[in-house]
Amino acid sequence: MSSLVSYLGEEFLAVASAYTETDNHGMAVYICGVRPQSDTQLTVKLPSGHRFEVGQLVTLHLDNRTGVSEYDADLKVYRASFKGRVAAISTYEVLVSAVEYQLFYGLTVVKEYREPGYEFPQDIRPPQAIADTPLTYVPAVDMEEQDNKVGVLFTYAAGQPHSTVLAFLSSEEDDIFFITFRGTFKEQVLSKDSRCYFAIDGRASFTFEHAIEWNYSIIQGRVFEVPKDSDLFIDIRERFIMKNPWEMGFFSHPDVVMFHIQPEHVVCPGHG
Numbered sequence: 001m002s003s004l005v006s007y008l009g010e011e012f013l014a015v016a017s018a019y020t021e022t023d024n025h026g027m028a029v030y031i032c033g034v035r036p037q038s039d040t041q042l043t044v045k046l047p048s049g050h051r052f053e054v055g056q057l058v059t060l061h062l063d064n065r066t067g068v069s070e071y072d073a074d075l076k077v078y079r080a081s082f083k084g085r086v087a088a089i090s091t092y093e094v095l096v097s098a099v100e101y102q103l104f105y106g107l108t109v110v111k112e113y114r115e116p117g118y119e120f121p122q123d124i125r126p127p128q129a130i131a132d133t134p135l136t137y138v139p140a141v142d143m144e145e146q147d148n149k150v151g152v153l154f155t156y157a158a159g160q161p162h163s164t165v166l167a168f169l170s171s172e173e174d175d176i177f178f179i180t181f182r183g184t185f186k187e188q189v190l191s192k193d194s195r196c197y198f199a200i201d202g203r204a205s206f207t208f209e210h211a212i213e214w215n216y217s218i219i220q221g222r223v224f225e226v227p228k229d230s231d232l233f234i235d236i237r238e239r240f241i242m243k244n245p246w247e248m249g250f251f252s253h254p255d256v257v258m259f260h261i262q263p264e265h266v267v268c269p270g271h272g
Helices: 004-008 185-190 231-243 245-252
Strands: 012-019 027-036 041-045 057-063 078-089 093-105 108-114 150-155 162-167 176-181 195-201 216-226 256-267
Touching (some): 004 057, 004 093, 012 150, 012 195, 027 057, 027 216, 041 078, 057 093, 057 150, 150 185, 162 176, 162 185, 176 216, 176 245, 245 256
Antiparallel strands (some): 012 027, 012 057, 027 041, 093 108, 150 195, 195 216
16 A cells, blocks of 8 residues: 555645644644654644644644645545644644544545544534524625635544535635535534634645745634525525536535535734
């Protein structure tokens, strides 16, 4: 079986997150650089520093999207939600040892790892219906993000955050819209905790040499559902497909659901 380096490269951009008691929202999210040391250990570079501690569980969204600007319905890039544990720290670097991950290409798992004895944590939180969006109109689309086709969603899964790469539509007021299907893991998690983070970056048009100074936004907010029988759904669907035409087929699926992230806080480089 091929190594992580052969799929992702020797050095690449990533997004990291972890639960923290010192963060008011319960999660910290970082844009970072990653250099695999092996298939189970990663050196994570954080030029602005970090608050990770040895033994802390951390989730990294890994992929080889740098320089990729065109996608299809299967999202044919290598990507993984890498669940790990902090093994060592310095001021600007963290060594993370794998706990569990699956590396996907499209819909196929091409590489996976699970620490001996690891069990997926049980989530005993009761699910609740996700509230309908308070929006009554489609906000102005953010044309500056038209070339950024996908972003990374972090949800409050049991044990440690879960990451998913998704096509999205964003507004000038930092609203985020995305689609999924009923019963997916992220939909189940959101039904138990509607809080989330969404990271938008420019890795399709930037190279690693520009890390970590490229344009990005990290949006913290709550998820609401856009009712499928509403005019709002129809209007957003049209704009969503204009930006992400490969997603058109998903809208004909009976279990498709559209979510709206209402922003509560936005972090951009140099703005805090």
